[in-house]
Amino acid sequence: MxxxxxxxxxxxxxxxxxxxxxxxxxxxGSTPQDAGSPQVNQLENEGDIAADYLEELLDIADLDGDLDIDVEADRAAVSIVGADLTQLVGRDGKVLEALQELTRLAVYRETGERSRLMLDISGFRAxxxxxxxxxxxxxxxxxxxxxxxxxxxxxxxxxxxxxxxxxxxxxxxxxxxxxxxxxxxxxxxxxx
Incomplete structure (x- = not known):
C-alpha cells in the first residue's frame, strides 16, 4: 500500500x-485488479471500516445520511448523502477534508496500513x-x-x-x- x-x-x-x-x-472505468483480488478485498475492507466509523459519527451528531462504498481508481471511496449535510462539508470543504483525515486514521488504526480513501459528502467532491x-x-x-x-x-x-x-x-x-x-x-x- x-x-x-x-x-x-x-x-x-x-x-x-x-x-x-x-x-x-x-x-x-476499471477497478485496480479483478474483483475478488487481494487488493480489491483490502480496499473494500477499508471502505467497510470507514463506513462504520462515519456511521458512528453521524449517530453522535444526530444526522441522517446514507453511505455508499465503492472502489474507484485504486482507492476506497465512501460517499455520504442525505438531507442537509452542509455542516459536514464546511466552508470550501475544510470540514470534509478534516473528516477524511480522521476517517483515514480510523482505517489505519484497524489495518495498520495508511489509506488513500476518498470521502465525499453530498456530492461536493464530484x-x-x-x-x-x-x-x-x-x-x-x-x-x-x-x-x-x-x-x-x-x-x-x-x-x-x-x-x-x-x-x-x-x-x-x-x-x-x-x-x-x-x-x-x-x-x-x-x-x-
Missing part, C-alpha cells in the same frame, strides 16, 4: 518540487472535480490559442491533480509551482 497521501508524484529538480500527474490510463476538469480544459484551450503559459490560483494536491489530468487530456503539459499551501498549476504551451 502506498504510504503517500498526496495524489501526485513529485520530481525534485534543484530545490524546486514539480508535481507531475499520475498516469491514469489503467484507471478509467461537483468540484467537474468544475476543475472544465477549468483545466478551458485553460489548456486558452494556452493553445495564445501560446502563452497560464498560472491558476493556489490549489490543494487533490485539486491540482484533477487539473493536471484535464490538461494532459487536452494534449498539453502542466506543472505545479510554489510552496504549500500556495502551490498552483501552470499550464505550458506546446513545445515545437
Amino acid at each position: 502506498n504510504a503517500e497521501l498526496d495524489v501526485t508524484t513529485e520530481d525534485r529538480t534543484d530545490d524546486q518540487v514539480v508535481d507531475q500527474p499520475v498516469d491514469q490510463t489503467a484507471e478509467a 461537483e468540484k472535480r467537474d468544475r476543475l476538469t472544465a477549468l483545466g480544459r478551458e485553460t489548456a484551450e486558452q494556452v493553445k490559442e495564445s501560446g502563452e503559459r497560464a498560472s491558476l490560483e493556489p490549489m490543494t494536491p487533490f485539486e491540482r491533480k484533477i487539473v493536471h489530468d484535464a490538461v494532459a487530456e487536452a494534449g498539453l503539459v502542466s506543472e505545479s509551482e510554489g510552496v504549500e499551501p500556495r502551490r498552483y498549476v501552470v499550464v505550458l504551451p506546446a513545445s515545437d
Whole structure:
C-alpha cells in the first residue's frame, strides 16, 4: 500500500518540487485488479471500516445520511448523502477534508496500513472535480490559442491533480509551482 497521501508524484529538480500527474490510463472505468483480488478485498475492507466509523459519527451528531462504498481508481471511496449535510462539508470543504483525515486514521488504526480513501459528502467532491476538469480544459484551450503559459490560483494536491489530468487530456503539459499551501498549476504551451 502506498504510504503517500498526496495524489501526485513529485520530481525534485534543484530545490524546486514539480508535481507531475499520475498516469491514469489503467484507471478509467476499471477497478485496480479483478474483483475478488487481494487488493480489491483490502480496499473494500477499508471502505467497510470507514463506513462504520462515519456511521458512528453521524449517530453522535444526530444526522441522517446514507453511505455508499465503492472502489474507484485504486482507492476506497465512501460517499455520504442525505438531507442537509452542509455542516459536514464546511466552508470550501475544510470540514470534509478534516473528516477524511480522521476517517483515514480510523482505517489505519484497524489495518495498520495508511489509506488513500476518498470521502465525499453530498456530492461536493464530484461537483468540484467537474468544475476543475472544465477549468483545466478551458485553460489548456486558452494556452493553445495564445501560446502563452497560464498560472491558476493556489490549489490543494487533490485539486491540482484533477487539473493536471484535464490538461494532459487536452494534449498539453502542466506543472505545479510554489510552496504549500500556495502551490498552483501552470499550464505550458506546446513545445515545437
